[in-house]
Each structure stands twice: as C-alpha cells, then as structure tokens.
Amino acid sequence: MRYLPHTPEDIHEMLKVIGVDTVDDLFHTIPDACRNSTPMDLPPAMSEWDLNAHMDSLAATMASSNEYRVFIGAGSYNHHIPSSVPYLLSRSEFATAYTPYQPEISQGTLQGIYEFQTLVTRLLGMDVATASHYDGATGLSEALLMAVKKTKRKKVAVSVLCHPFHREVIRTYMDPAGVEVVEVPYTPEGRTDLKALEAMDDLAAVAVQSPNFFGVVEDLKGFSDTIHAKKGVMIGSFTEAIAWGLMKNPGRQGVDIVAGDGQSLGIPKAFGGPGLGLLASTKAHMRQLPGRLVGATTDLDGKRGFVLTLAAREQHIRREKATSNICSNNGLCALNAAMYMASLGGSGFRRLAQINHNKAEYLKKALAGAGVEITFASPTFNEFVVKFPKGFEATYERLLAKMVVAGLPLERFYPELQGHYLLCVTETLSKTDLDQLVKEVTA
Structure with a gap:
C-alpha cells in the first residue's frame, strides 16, 4: 500500500472540525520540559522511486x-506451509487482532480460538488450552507462576536444557515475584539429570523441555513421578511442536501443564518472528490458566454459540488480581496454527x-x-x-x-x-x- 500524505488543506479541515488551530495544540497538555523541541535528524525526503531503490539497496545487505x-x-x-493456509489467513474477516469481549459480534473470532484450543489439546493430550500467548518463553514463564500460586511455594526448578532464551525470560518473570529459580544440570547422555532433581526440596514446580535444546527426547514420565512425590507441579515445554506427531504426548506422561512455541505450525520464520505461545493443562489447573479460554454454549433459541468462559482470568474483570498479563489478542497466529493443523x-x-x-x-x-x-x-x-x-x-x-x-x-x-x-x-x-x-x- 502506498503512503498518501495529507495535504495542508486536509490538515486544516481536520483541525477546524476538532476546534484547534495547529497540530501542536493537540499536545498542549504535555509540559514543555517533556517535549523535544529540536528538529528530528532525518535525511531529505525522497521520491517514491528513489525510496524504493534505497530500500532495495538496504535489503541487499542482508541474507535471505x-x-x-x-x-x-x-x-x-x-x-513447508500449505498454500491454503496463507490464502485463507489473508481474508479480510480474519485480519484483525480485536479482542473478542463482545461475543454477539465476535462469533467468528471466538470460534477460531475454540477450534485452535481443541486442536492444541488433542496434540498435547491435555484437558484444556488457552490462547493469546505471545511465544513459548512467556507461556512457560506463566506456567511457572501458575505453579507458584497453586502450591504457595517460592522456588522452581528449570532444566538447563530448556531453551537459553526461555530461561532468560523466566528469570525476568520470577525475580520481581521473589521466586527462586534453580537450574537442573544435564547428564553425559544429553538429558536433564533426574537424580539432581531428586535432591531438591520445597519446589513449586520443575520445567523440562522435550525435545530439549540439544534435540534429545526427555523422560517426562520420570520427572512427573519425582515432582509429584514432592507435591509439586510438572511442567513440560517444547520449541518444536511437530515432534508431538511422533512422540508420546505430554498428557500421557503425567505432565500437569504444557507450555511451548507453535511457530512450527504454519507460521513463517519471518526474520525471527512472530511466535505463538501454546499453554495447556489438566482440569486441576484450569482456573489458574492465564490468557483466553473460549467455550461453546447455546443461546436462548438453542443455537450454538461461543463465549469467553472463566473470564475472571481477564484483567478487564479482576484488574490487579487477574491471573494473566496478556493484553492483546495473538488470535491471528493462533488461527494460522489451527488452519495448518487442520490442513495436515x-x-x-x-x-x-x-x-x-x-x-x-x-x-x-x-x-x-x-x-x-x-x-x-x-x-x-x-x-x-x-x-x-x-x-x-x-x-x-x-x-x-x-x-x-x-x-x-x-x-x-x-x-x-x-x-x-x-x-x-x-x-x-x-x-x-x-x-x-x-x-x-x-x-
């Protein structure tokens, strides 16, 4: 889409309707000390064709x-992404990130999330899944906070073979909350050391990635049994969702909460993003789940419909007591993943x-x-x-x-x-x- 700037006449007419004389008048409530009074250091304006040539030259400096x-x-x-996925996703009905708070006008968005959540629970073997998480790192951090709230303990264990970037995000989440993070080392076989976990006490949860950062398949069942004996929560994570097409899913291995990234589910790498956070759990942890949870119901006429359910998790209901910091809808990526899984x-x-x-x-x-x-x-x-x-x-x-x-x-x-x-x-x-x-x- 080309950039079509407003003419001075357009600007004058808009300001006249608003009731001010200049654009600066729109910002009169901002103190002068908080404004930048110096001109922006920008190069001279280019023509459309010169700008295209300049952008091409910049693109040529980077590898594709x-x-x-x-x-x-x-x-x-x-x-590989089936051609049907980007085609369907490009339809104007889907290209919005509007939050579906009003079910009567958001049935399409709500149904899309409902189908996504259904497919995620089947893939991961869990009872319930939410939507609108940004990526696997934030989903995993939210899962650990769920365990802290559930157990009332302030210490979590994280495998050193969880993605290094995910572990950085976990520390960013846990430090302000006063939660101690201890790392579980790995063995010469490239797996998380189960014996090291056995020696740890007072844990709210343990988080283990499978396949781990080395690509090695972990024994999630062994970790589940060990942490459950300590009255803690077992959290399984992953970065490669395609693996669950072949491996025994987390639900069958005793995992309580699963958090991972769904980028593999039809979302292009796209210069590092976007990602898609997947978060699912058993019914026992359902009320602690952050994000959005869509349910199916019937209206007064008996027609099937979709609504946000257990909405006390939403910040618009409970504000500072909400269980989630999710504030914008990652629904388009979720719909992308649902289309991909349905296509395969x-x-x-x-x-x-x-x-x-x-x-x-x-x-x-x-x-x-x-x-x-x-x-x-x-x-x-x-x-x-x-x-x-x-x-x-x-x-x-x-x-x-x-x-x-x-x-x-x-x-x-x-x-x-x-x-x-x-x-x-x-x-x-x-x-x-x-x-x-x-x-x-x-x-």
Whole structure:
C-alpha cells in the first residue's frame, strides 16, 4: 500500500472540525520540559522511486534464508506451509487482532480460538488450552507462576536444557515475584539429570523441555513421578511442536501443564518472528490458566454459540488480581496454527513428523560414518549435537560463502561445549542438501 500524505488543506479541515488551530495544540497538555523541541535528524525526503531503490539497496545487505540451506533450528524452524493456509489467513474477516469481549459480534473470532484450543489439546493430550500467548518463553514463564500460586511455594526448578532464551525470560518473570529459580544440570547422555532433581526440596514446580535444546527426547514420565512425590507441579515445554506427531504426548506422561512455541505450525520464520505461545493443562489447573479460554454454549433459541468462559482470568474483570498479563489478542497466529493443523490432519501430522525424524537420522548417521563425533547417543528429534575438529571455524565461514549455514555453535550458551554445533534438519532440506553438507564438512 502506498503512503498518501495529507495535504495542508486536509490538515486544516481536520483541525477546524476538532476546534484547534495547529497540530501542536493537540499536545498542549504535555509540559514543555517533556517535549523535544529540536528538529528530528532525518535525511531529505525522497521520491517514491528513489525510496524504493534505497530500500532495495538496504535489503541487499542482508541474507535471505530462502536463498540459503540452513541447518539451524534452536527454537525457530523452517517447514513447508500449505498454500491454503496463507490464502485463507489473508481474508479480510480474519485480519484483525480485536479482542473478542463482545461475543454477539465476535462469533467468528471466538470460534477460531475454540477450534485452535481443541486442536492444541488433542496434540498435547491435555484437558484444556488457552490462547493469546505471545511465544513459548512467556507461556512457560506463566506456567511457572501458575505453579507458584497453586502450591504457595517460592522456588522452581528449570532444566538447563530448556531453551537459553526461555530461561532468560523466566528469570525476568520470577525475580520481581521473589521466586527462586534453580537450574537442573544435564547428564553425559544429553538429558536433564533426574537424580539432581531428586535432591531438591520445597519446589513449586520443575520445567523440562522435550525435545530439549540439544534435540534429545526427555523422560517426562520420570520427572512427573519425582515432582509429584514432592507435591509439586510438572511442567513440560517444547520449541518444536511437530515432534508431538511422533512422540508420546505430554498428557500421557503425567505432565500437569504444557507450555511451548507453535511457530512450527504454519507460521513463517519471518526474520525471527512472530511466535505463538501454546499453554495447556489438566482440569486441576484450569482456573489458574492465564490468557483466553473460549467455550461453546447455546443461546436462548438453542443455537450454538461461543463465549469467553472463566473470564475472571481477564484483567478487564479482576484488574490487579487477574491471573494473566496478556493484553492483546495473538488470535491471528493462533488461527494460522489451527488452519495448518487442520490442513495436515492427524495422519498428515504424523507423517510429517516421521519425515523430519528420518532426515535428521540420515544426516546423523552419514556424519558419524564420515568420522564426525556425535556428542550424545540418546534418541533425538530434528536436532542433534556434533563435535567438529579443531579449526572448523574456517570451514564454517567457507560454507557461509556458499550459502550454507552449518549449524549453531553452542559455546555461547554452554561454554563447556567448545567446538560443538547444533544441527537441525526438517522436510525442507533435500537428500542432496544433506549429502553436500557431509561432503563439505569432512573435506
């Protein structure tokens, strides 16, 4: 859409209707000391065509992931998206983030959220799911706050193999609330140390990611049994939702609350965002859930309808006593995910998960056969850790020049893993891509 500025005549007419003489009069209530009186340091105005050329030149300085073969996941995954999803999502009826407080005029939005929540509960094996969470990190932090409120304890345990960025967000949430966060270390097998958790007491909850940041599948059932024996809450998290098409879902492993990111569910990586927070729980924790919960009902004429239910969670009802800080509707991303899951269906979702697993295993075995060290022998999904020979940094840069991103260096997040890289494979990478990577890194 082109930018069409108002003419001076347009501005004069609008100010006249409002009853002021100048635009500055609109801000007369702001003290002079709070205003910026100096002109903005902006370059001279450009014509439309010069501006387009300038934007093109800026875009050319950045790499586009579509042009690269990217072997990085680490919380943001590249998947094929059926053409039906962006087409349906672009319809004008859906392109609004208006909060559905008035059910009589928001039936479409409410039904979309209802369908999304239904699909999420089926995927995760939970009783109830909410909507409108920004991403997996905030959803996980909200889940821990739920446990703190439920147990009245001020200490939570978080696996060191939860996404490093998620752990940063958790600390941001917990510090002001006076909640102590202790980290559970990992074992030589690349899994969270269950014995370390057994030695911890007075925990409100433990949060364990599966597949974890190394791509390793965790024993959520073991952690559930251990934390339940301590009268705490088991929280499962994830960054790759496609994994649940193949793995035993959290509900079948005794998890109380599940929090994760739904970016994989048909949402493009889009230069780092947006994400989609998924949050679901058993009925026992239903009233502690933040966000929006849509229910189906019937009106006075017996017709089916949708409403926000258990709305005491909403800040417009309870204000400072609300259980949520969600204040804008992430409904478009939720609808995107619902369309994606409905497009694939149950069998399609499982088949996609199997393809992702098989391709990752193919690359893992090919690298091992070429002499590359596979760091952890535990089962993985989509991602795995390798240790490349000393001096691999030069090879990494050479591959970048060939538009290949050979994994994520882990030393930044885990200093003890110098020379280790996290590799990710999804259905978007071909066998030729995988074979070429093996050839390049072992040359």
